[in-house]
Amino acid sequence: MPTPRIAIIGAGPGGLTCARILQQHGITAAVHDLDASRTVRSQGGTLDMHPDSGQHALREAGLWEAFLTQARPEGKQMRLVGRDGRILFDAIPPEADTTEGNPEIDRGQLRDLLLDSLKPDTVRWGHKLIRAEALGNGTHRLHFTDGTSTDADLVVGADGAWSKVRRLLSDATPRYTGVTFVETGLNDADTRHLRLAELTGNGTMMALDNNLGFVAQRNSGGHIRVYVGMRTEEDWHQRTGLDLTDTAAVREALLKKFTGWSPDLLDFITRTDTGYTNRPLFALPVPHTWAHTPGVTLLGDAAHLMSPFSGMGANLAMLDGADLAHALVKSPTIDDAIHAYEVLLQPRSVAAAEGAAEGINSAFAHDSATQTLAHMTQHH
Numbered sequence: 001m002p003t004p005r006i007a008i009i010g011a012g013p014g015g016l017t018c019a020r021i022l023q024q025h026g027i028t029a030a031v032h033d034l035d036a037s038r039t040v041r042s043q044g045g046t047l048d049m050h051p052d053s054g055q056h057a058l059r060e061a062g063l064w065e066a067f068l069t070q071a072r073p074e075g076k077q078m079r080l081v082g083r084d085g086r087i088l089f090d091a092i093p094p095e096a097d098t099t100e101g102n103p104e105i106d107r108g109q110l111r112d113l114l115l116d117s118l119k120p121d122t123v124r125w126g127h128k129l130i131r132a133e134a135l136g137n138g139t140h141r142l143h144f145t146d147g148t149s150t151d152a153d154l155v156v157g158a159d160g161a162w163s164k165v166r167r168l169l170s171d172a173t174p175r176y177t178g179v180t181f182v183e184t185g186l187n188d189a190d191t192r193h194l195r196l197a198e199l200t201g202n203g204t205m206m207a208l209d210n211n212l213g214f215v216a217q218r219n220s221g222g223h224i225r226v227y228v229g230m231r232t233e234e235d236w237h238q239r240t241g242l243d244l245t246d247t248a249a250v251r252e253a254l255l256k257k258f259t260g261w262s263p264d265l266l267d268f269i270t271r272t273d274t275g276y277t278n279r280p281l282f283a284l285p286v287p288h289t290w291a292h293t294p295g296v297t298l299l300g301d302a303a304h305l306m307s308p309f310s311g312m313g314a315n316l317a318m319l320d321g322a323d324l325a326h327a328l329v330k331s332p333t334i335d336d337a338i339h340a341y342e343v344l345l346q347p348r349s350v351a352a353a354e355g356a357a358e359g360i361n362s363a364f365a366h367d368s369a370t371q372t373l374a375h376m377t378q379h380h
């Protein structure tokens, strides 16, 4: 059999894990990403790596030791704060315990770890897929916005929430979950002696009540990332004529929504210094399934976009990438590999997506303070 041409669309945690494990077994795959370069975009917050998924994939990729040099075990701290600013629950992990539980790593550090492990030029930057055309017998022609095209015997849709590859397999599109995060943050948090840094602790702090809430996460380098969350209409800002580029106006609108909350918590709106980014949260319908199709499959968010309340999205993307790579290594044909991989993928993504839907609904409910406290007390 001639060497199969494998095209992975998307250099996120899922696509890169797949490419890395394939390379370790001597199989070449090209990764195409729309970003102009690896540094063009900030990669966002911190991720906790779970033993059976993210950690397992890192081990399979031969990157466990490298991960440990950057992981933050103390980042596992989980704290719940009431709307009055009182700490209601605080789970502090044992110190220097890296292998138990879910150590954290910044998304950017994880991406660098994976990118640095690949052979040079594996990732083709500035390659935004616009269309995949079926040529028959499982072969596809991929068309990119720069006018180039390439043919592939296997197309792996690792292109995230708004996947273009998904269109080859299903009509499903992500739906708004009813919850929007407005992202903000604070640099050099430790040098400022602010109450918000104290409240955040070393890991994640949540304050959730009556369809509103704050999620603050400690990142590396003294940075705190903050998500100001609310159950609201997707076009909440348009309805009130709010200009999202007007920082002062966004701040004022958020403060109004959080009227009556502790001044310590309102600092998460007023004392941050990175501006505000509106992030409505979307999820694919559950279950998201498709009929087996030769020459194409999906992994990660492209297959099972879910709200961040599963805490599993990146972990599952990496596990998918590892499982697909192993299926390709072990199976006699690409088609056998897709079958073997999709049998693993479907049930676990349905279970996680159902958990994520439940999680976001209880975190942004009328009685979310009570529900979240009960949940945390039960699970820690």
Ligand SMILES: Cc1cc2nc3c(=O)[nH]c(=O)nc-3n(C[C@H](O)[C@H](O)[C@H](O)COP(=O)(O)OP(=O)(O)OC[C@H]3O[C@@H](n4cnc5c(N)ncnc54)[C@H](O)[C@@H]3O)c2cc1C
Pocket (backbone or CB within 6 Å): 009, 010, 011, 012, 013, 014, 015, 032, 033, 034, 035, 045, 046, 047, 048, 127, 128, 129, 130, 158, 159, 160, 161, 162, 163, 164, 181, 227, 299, 300, 301, 302, 308, 311, 312, 313, 314, 315, 316, 317
């Ligand atoms: C606020 C928030 C917090 C989260 N916290 C966690 C957490 O704590 N733990 C966790 O496990 N998960 C978390 N997640 C989920 C996690 O970020 C995603 O599930 C994960 O990034 C999915 O990985 P992926 O490789 O499937 O896709 P992505 O990371 O989305 O990567 C897709 C890649 O495809 C590229 N791409 C997109 N379209 C095209 C195209 N047309 N052509 C070429 N390239 C394209 C993009 O540039 C990108 O590099 C969180 C998500 C959010 C929104």
